[in-house]
Amino acid sequence: MTLINGKTKLTGIIGDPIDHTLSPVIQNAAFKDLGINWLYVPLLVKASQLEEAIAGIKALNFKGINVTMPHKETVIPYLDEVSSYASLAGAVNTINNENGKLIGYNSDGQGFLRSLEEASFSAENKKVFLFGSGGAARSLAVILALSGAASISVANRNKDKAEHLVSLLQSRFDNCTAEAIGLMEDYPSKIKESDLIINSTPVGWDTNESLLKSTDIRQGQLVADLVYVPEQTALLTEAKKAKAKILPGKQMLLYQGAASFEIWTTMHPSIKAMREALDKALTK
Template sequence: MTQGRSANLGPGRILGVLGHPVRHSASPAMHNAAFVAQGMYAMYGAFDVPPEQLAQAVAGIRTLGLLGVNVTIPHKEAVMAYLDEVAPTARQVGAVNTIVNRGGRLIGYNTDGWGFLISLEERGVRVAGRHVVLLGAGGAARAVALHLAMAGAAKITIINRTRARAEFLLADLARAHQPVVAAVADVGSQEAREALSEAGLVVNCTPVGMAPDVDHTPLDDVSLLPPGAVVYDTIYRPLETRLLREARERGLLTINGLSMLVHQGACSWEYWFGRRGPVEVMRAAALAALEAAS
């Protein structure tokens, strides 16, 4: 795509991601590579939006005629207040990561949970029947938890620094269409240790361990996990966090957040363009962007 063509894209051809900070995002490289591969006349950018400017940024989607955007930390929950409509699944999750502009009407969706499940499936990991320990209770954790319930998890234990927020997610799971046995455990508690010792899948949905704080981990003692447990970190920068490195060194299967990023992005295409994005093209471009930035 030449500079001249990009300068004349016109309305309905520009997309992007809203976040703060967002410079680290691999999404622009991922989506722009997919546009080129598909012969599409479109461009995807990164828009750094401080929380106090979120309302103006959302209004700008209408004003500038953007086709749509992705939404990332810290705006996934707050952005819902500025949309014309929120899809039922996104409302249940309580977070939006994809917005579509349909003639000035902004509709919010959430593809995080589906991207998470698809990324497990491609590694041959079945959720059904597993005891899952979920680290965190924010927007990403909510999407993951509800989709774990849909996929037939036997039990979900939520461990979060703020117990009240974890209990809020627990209540949502109780009201879900696919209710699941669920519990809350405080960080470092005996209940948390017992849950980890029984876990078939541990999912980190916190930012702990994300660059530049790569020496930190949300789980101090990986030795609590049983053989055969799967450790999933939704972080993709770095590709191997301290949590994943320590789990790998114990012989456990580990999965980083790159696949979730790619698959949730490919699922966003279904709302924007009516078809799934080219997964392998997107994966290669995201990985190249991450390696170039490291």
């Protein structure tokens, strides 16, 4: 166990809820592997306390923080600066404390692209169907559009939120068509036409719920679920029944975490050490 002392550099993650997160597992494994005196802790932060929490990060001299639901979009006004990509996506998942200056970044898109590369999938000229329109969805939609996706269909229970994300895509990307779909609408044809299906909602977290049945999915598609508990979600089970390819949520968790690690430490973490720790935690 790492000795915690007055020289320990603090990092962590804020969100609500927070008890489910496995980010501490992978980050602390990476710190241990490199033998550096850093610590990563989960911090429950209610929406009403977000401004105070961000001020506390600076006051307590945290070196860096990850941001998860529901704060990825609402945290932006409390930061000193935001990277160009995070600003475009309208969402921050990583904060770096640079000598008292809090700078917001977004590693979700980079992490998802690396997981796609590992699955031998290129977004160029592909049709994407995206469930959700929150902070993670915005990051993925933007990175996929930047990567040359031909179209992105955004489905959300609140169609107005989906339309807001679609408006962003339409205003910035001329070569990527985008449309909003309400979850109560009939969209099976759009699903079947898609090359990549992504669930960026919490549906399926530690439950047997799935947004789709195997009959909605076709062979040859790639189905990605950002939910990583359980590792084999109900959606991924349905995808396997349809003989589609699957991309578990742990892949994006791993790679976005590695990108955040690099922002904070300027060091390259061991993906192997992080993956082994994550796999061990998921089997418990």
